[in-house]
Amino acid sequence: xxxxxxxxxxxxxxxxxxxxxxxxxxxxxxxxxxxxxxxxxxxxxxxxxxxxxxxxxxxxxxxxxxxxxxxxxxxxxxxxxxxxxxxxxxxxxxxxxxxxxxxxxxxxxxxxxxxxxxxxxxxxxxxxxxxxxxxxxxxxxxxxxxxxxxxxxxxxxxxxxxxxxxxxxxxxxxxxxxxxxxxxxxxxxxxxxxxxxxxxxxxxxxxxxxxxxxxxxxxxxxxxxxxxxxxxxxxxxxxxxxxxxxxxxxxxxxxxxxxxxxxxxxxxxxxxxxxxxxxxxxxxxxxxxxxxxxxxxxxxxxxxxxxxxxxxxxxxxxxxxxxxxxxxxxxxxxxxxxxxxxxxxxxxxxxxxxxxxxxxxxxxxxxxxxxxxxxxxxxxxxxxxxxxxxxxxxxxxxxxxxxxxxxxxxxxxxxxxxxxxxxxxxxxxxxxxxxxxxxxxxxx
Numbered sequence: 470x471x472x473x474x475x476x477x478x479x480x481x482x483x484x485x486x487x488x489x490x491x492x493x494x495x496x497x498x499x500x501x502x503x504x505x506x507x508x509x510x511x512x513x514x515x516x517x518x519x520x521x522x523x524x525x526x527x528x529x530x531x532x533x534x535x536x537x538x539x540x541x542x543x544x545x546x547x548x549x550x551x552x553x554x555x556x557x558x559x560x561x562x563x564x565x566x567x568x569x570x571x572x573x574x575x576x577x578x579x580x581x582x583x584x585x586x587x588x589x590x591x592x593x594x595x596x597x598x599x600x601x602x603x604x605x606x607x608x609x610x611x612x613x614x615x616x617x618x619x620x621x622x623x624x625x626x627x628x629x630x631x632x633x634x635x636x637x638x639x640x641x642x643x644x645x646x647x648x649x650x651x652x653x654x655x656x657x658x659x660x661x662x663x664x665x666x667x668x669x670x671x672x673x674x675x676x677x678x679x680x681x682x683x684x685x686x687x688x689x690x691x692x693x694x695x696x697x698x699x700x701x702x703x704x705x706x707x708x709x710x711x712x713x714x715x716x717x718x719x720x721x722x723x724x725x726x727x728x729x730x731x732x733x734x735x736x737x738x739x740x741x742x743x744x745x746x747x748x749x750x751x752x753x754x755x756x757x758x759x760x761x762x763x764x765x766x767x768x769x770x771x772x773x774x775x776x777x778x779x780x781x782x783x784x785x786x787x788x789x790x791x792x793x794x795x796x797x798x799x800x801x802x803x804x805x806x807x808x809x810x811x812x813x814x815x816x817x818x819x820x821x822x823x824x825x826x827x828x829x830x831x832x833x834x835x836x837x838x839x840x841x842x843x844x845x846x847x848x849x850x851x852x853x854x855x856x857x858x859x860x861x862x863x864x865x866x867x868x869x870x871x872x873x874x875x876x877x878x879x880x881x882x883x884x885x886x887x888x889x890x891x892x893x894x895x896x897x898x899x900x901x902x903x904x905x906x907x908x909x910x911x912x913x
Contacts, residue, residue: 474506474550481543490540495533502528521681541806570653570660571595573603574600577666579634580649586638587668589649591631599655603717604632606651606662607637609644613667624650641884642672658850673769674884675762675870682758683751686874693758694814694878749793757797759787760870770891771870772851772882774834779877780811783819784835786846787871798822804860805871806848818848829857838891841868854890 502525509521571594580591588604606624627635651667679688687696751757764786773784783797785805789795797805798819808831809815818825832850835857839846847859872879 470550470552477550484542491533492537492539495537498532502532511878525816544682551911567599567655567657569658570597570600570655572661573633573651573653573663575649575651575663575666580666582668582670583886584638584885585640585642585672585884586635586636587640587647587649587670587758588636589651590634591651591663593653597655600653601655603633603635604628604652604654604659605635605649605880607629607649609647609670610667610781611645613646615667632643641845642670642886643674643884645669645671645685670886672884672886673762673764673771675760675771676883677758677872677881678761678869679758681748683756685756686758688758691881691883692878693872693874695756695874695876726858733851739852751767751793753794755792755794755873756797756875757791757871757873759791759796759872763789763867763869764839764868765867766841768838768840768843768887770838770885770887772834772836774851774880774882775808775873775874776878776880778810779808779874779879781807781809781873781875782877782879783871783873784837784848785871786837786839786868788866788868790866791871797871798824803845803871804862805873806858809874811876818860820860825858827858829855832857836891838887838895839868840895845890845895849891849894854888854894856894 478823499660505521505528507524509518509525512518512521573591574594575589575591581588587607589607593600605627608622608624609625610622627637646667647670648665648667650662653661676690677688677693682688682693685696687694724813775782783805785797785803787797787800787803791800791802795803797803798807798823801821802818804818806816806818806827816827816829816831818827832852832855833849836849836854837846838849839862842882844863845859845861848853848857850857
């Protein structure tokens with residue numbers, strides 16, 4: 470449009486300049502004719518005067534000034550330079566503007582926390598058929614009051630939710646609570662956030678206590694591995710718990726060795742001196758490591774997965790008073806199930822040096838359920854939730870998760886709620902597990 474206007478201006482200016490030049494020429498010719506007419510008035514002889522008059526007449530008749538038009542040849546009309554906005558005007562008139570969606574409302578009664586999953590349900594306070602999807606945001610927190618605007622952790626977002634509820638699964642409950650908020654979106658804009666709600670997500674979180682583990686065990690947070698070198702290079706500090714991620718199981722690399730020594734023939738003469746922590750370091754043939762968090766009440770659950778081809782390992786609990794030479798299940802202060810794949814294959818429950826052989830297949834992953842107040846310790850196939858064995862006793866002091874491993878490794882999954890299937894089995898079984906009476910009903 471600017472180019473067209475400039476071209477139009479140049480054309481009209483050129484035409485006006487040409488017309489002005491023609492008028493200037495005609496004006497000069499007219500001035501000469503007037504001078505000639507003035508001189509002719511002084512002629513005295515009639516013949517000469519008549520001759521001059523005829524010349525003046527002819528020149529006036531032929532003069533260009535009398536044929537010129539003083540009206541400009543160009544017009545000031547600019548209608549041909551106007552833009553036609555009729556199509557755009559019609560499009561604008563047909564637009565329908567969407568209102569900003571109202572904030573949804575989360576219904577805590579309809580929300581569910583179970584099996585390391587959280588289902589959040591919400592509703593719109595006003596009916597809005599223009600809603601396209603919802604955005605759910607959540608964050609973990611240990612603050613039990615009203616959700617704060619700023620917290621130590623950032624909000625995580627799940628977009629493009631079509632319904633009015635969503636389930637977050639596979640979570641690691643490594644915080645006491647979780648905050649949730651949701652907002653509605655239409656095709657144009659996202660609305661305001663709902664008022665945040667706080668849901669309780671308590672679960673047992675613990676790491677392995679590296680400060681008191683046997684020096685032939687390489688311990689790292691939630692992993693333990695047999696180390697026949699006597700713990701050389703092992704760090705003696707306990708690593709802090711991580712607060713990130715979902716239920717996390719760290720896999721251990723398998724070390725292939727030839728001529729693995731028997732646990733009874735393993736030399737301990739060249740081991741570094743024991744590190745003094747809250748208790749004595751396990752030694753001798755007690756290839757044991759305990760959890761760093763004591764259980765004093767409530768119901769708790771964790772899972773253990775053995776390294777493939779692990780020759781021997783035990784999973785259970787023990788009192789803090791378990792001696793540094795004591796092995797899990799061989800004292801009245803510890804309870805466990807033991808898997809042996811060396812020389813002969815055995816799967817048994819152990820307590821107070823009494824053994825109950827279990828006629829079931831060793832599962833890929835073992836789930837451990839501890840009901841401290843109810844005095845019950847149960848072991849499950851973590852995948853199928855089949856009950857493997859259950860101890861019934863009365864705990865008189867806090868217990869710690871305990872693990873023994875030889876020629877292999879274990880990895881733990883913590884921050885887990887008691888699975889719904891396990892709770893249901895506990896109610897239905899009510900302690901009737903078919904366990905030998907020699908291992909049950911032992912009061913400590």
